[in-house]
Amino acid sequence: MQFEAPETVGAAVKLLAKASGTTRMLAGGTDVLVQLRSGTVEPKLIVDLKRIAELGKIAPEKGGFRVGATVPAAAIGENVKVRKMWPGVVEAANLIGSTQIQGRATLAGNLCNGSPAADSVPALIAASAVALIAGPKGRRKVPVEKIIVGPGKTSLKKGEIVTGIVLPARPARTGDAYLRFIPRSEMDIAVVGVGVCLTLDAKGVCTAARVSLGAVAPTPLLVKAAADALIGTKVDAAALAKMAKAASAACNPIDDKRGTKEFRVKVAGVLARRAAEKALKRARGN
Amino acid sequence: MSGHHVTTTINGDSVEFVCEPQESLLDVLRNHLGLTGAKEGCGTGDCGACSIELDGRLVCSCLVLGAEAEGRKIRTIEGMAKGDKLHPLQKKFLEHAALQCGICTPGFLVAARALLERTPNPTETQVRYWLAGNLCRCTGYDKIVRAVLATAVEMKQEKRHAA
Numbered sequence A: 001m002q003f004e005a006p007e008t009v010g011a012a013v014k015l016l017a018k019a020s021g022t023t024r025m026l027a028g029g030t031d032v033l034v035q036l037r038s039g040t041v042e043p044k045l046i047v048d049l050k051r052i053a054e055l056g057k058i059a060p061e062k063g064g065f066r067v068g069a070t071v072p073a074a075a076i077g078e079n080v081k082v083r084k085m086w087p088g089v090v091e092a093a094n095l096i097g098s099t100q101i102q103g104r105a106t107l108a109g110n111l112c113n114g115s116p117a118a119d120s121v122p123a124l125i126a127a128s129a130v131a132l133i134a135g136p137k138g139r140r141k142v143p144v145e146k147i148i149v150g151p152g153k154t155s156l157k158k159g160e161i162v163t164g165i166v167l168p169a170r171p172a173r174t175g176d177a178y179l180r181f182i183p184r185s186e187m188d189i190a191v192v193g194v195g196v197c198l199t200l201d202a203k204g205v206c207t208a209a210r211v212s213l214g215a216v217a218p219t220p221l222l223v224k225a226a227a228d229a230l231i232g233t234k235v236d237a238a239a240l241a242k243m244a245k246a247a248s249a250a251c252n253p254i255d256d257k258r259g260t261k262e263f264r265v266k267v268a269g270v271l272a273r274r275a276a277e278k279a280l281k282r283a284r285g286n
Numbered sequence B: 001m002s003g004h005h006v007t008t009t010i011n012g013d014s015v016e017f018v019c020e021p022q023e024s025l026l027d028v029l030r031n032h033l034g035l036t037g038a039k040e041g042c043g044t045g046d047c048g049a050c051s052i053e054l055d056g057r058l059v060c061s062c063l064v065l066g067a068e069a070e071g072r073k074i075r076t077i078e079g080m081a082k083g084d085k086l087h088p089l090q091k092k093f094l095e096h097a098a099l100q101c102g103i104c105t106p107g108f109l110v111a112a113r114a115l116l117e118r119t120p121n122p123t124e125t126q127v128r129y130w131l132a133g134n135l136c137r138c139t140g141y142d143k144i145v146r147a148v149l150a151t152a153v154e155m156k157q158e159k160r161h162a163a
Helices: A009-018 A032-038 A073-078 A080-085 A087-094 A107-112 A120-126 A224-230 A237-250 A261-285 B025-032 B088-095 B105-118 B124-133 B142-162
Strands: A002-004 A023-026 A045-048 A058-061 A064-068 A130-135 A138-143 A148-150 A161-167 A174-181 A192-200 A206-214 B004-010 B013-019 B051-054 B057-060 B073-075
Touching: A009 A023, A009 A045, A009 A130, A009 A161, A023 A032, A064 A080, A064 A107, A073 A080, A073 A087, A080 A087, A087 A120, A087 A174, A087 A192, A087 A261, A107 A120, A107 A161, A120 A174, A120 A192, A120 A206, A174 A261, A192 A261, A206 A224, A206 A237, A206 A261, A224 A237, A237 A261, B013 B025, B025 B051, B051 B105, B057 B105, B088 B105, B088 B142, B105 B124, B105 B142, B124 B142
Parallel strands: A002 A045, A023 A045, B004 B073
Antiparallel strands: A058 A064, A064 A161, A130 A138, A130 A161, A174 A192, A192 A206, B004 B013, B051 B057, B051 B073
């Protein structure tokens, strides 16, 4: 195994593009090092991204933020401005693992690891976050929901790196929230996760909504039918019930010791309703 | 396999070592540098026995590659006592009998120090959440949490006396 720690995005892309065999990028490393140790992945090349200065920052971007690929979740939680604008995303990021994991784990890493149960991903999808990608053919931007294509699989091409995540400017009267179910109070993997973001007009009518589910299908889901149940309503009990039903209907979960199929389907609806209520409260305050 | 030559700072001292690319920082600390305070419990970032600080962040050293340490600042349990003078946390852990076998203790101490340096007056809930990534399989958590809370009170009093 070869270890490289380039100082520019260009150099990192070059290394990855010309490498043969399995490669891994190291942001926080909280998934990659576990894979290395268990032998499930035996990369020929590891490229540490943490020497690339621009990837280590949270920077303003068109009224929102660009969160660099190597910014740890702890630093996102400490950023008062990000917390104020996108509290649901920050809550989701700060649910990942322990204090020690928070000191390393990143949004870009959580996304590129490709887990259907990644906590930050439904929140990012709900917030209309965009992945910034650099590759041998230049740079491109891709909505977060287009990155994960299957468990552990992404749509990134050879040599491509997610250099950061853009959290867009938050429209007026918009709120987001993320809730997950785990069988204990801390330190567990989501059995169901739900991210909701909604926007109200001056009269309190919902004009835009996004509902995203985690851990209930091979990939995190963006559920249009659930969002449509809210749009045009005052997000009253009937709309919330309809939305919950649509969220449950979108599930295609596995059945395992941590949650049966039936349980996950039901909880997805319950959590979607609760997350929407939380997002609604925030939207009214913004 | 070519070894990586790494220069880093550990507990304020400049340290050089050579490691293989796949070696974890925990393995480097323990096997190359003789710093065996950090323990290997799970090796997958679940138990916190290998907790260290890396550039001011509490991390599991089993989830860091040795080669990543180039130019970084590392704090381990070995830097906690000053000679024979124990850190207030170490004293309180003894007074409260907050350990039995001791394998988890260095990780708890390093993690608790990181908490008290950020949050000098933590609530019990804050202590429990902060230490949720440190597992203890014999003493249990009550004595540990009490020791940390008692340390916070004592350090506050010491600061007042010094002022």
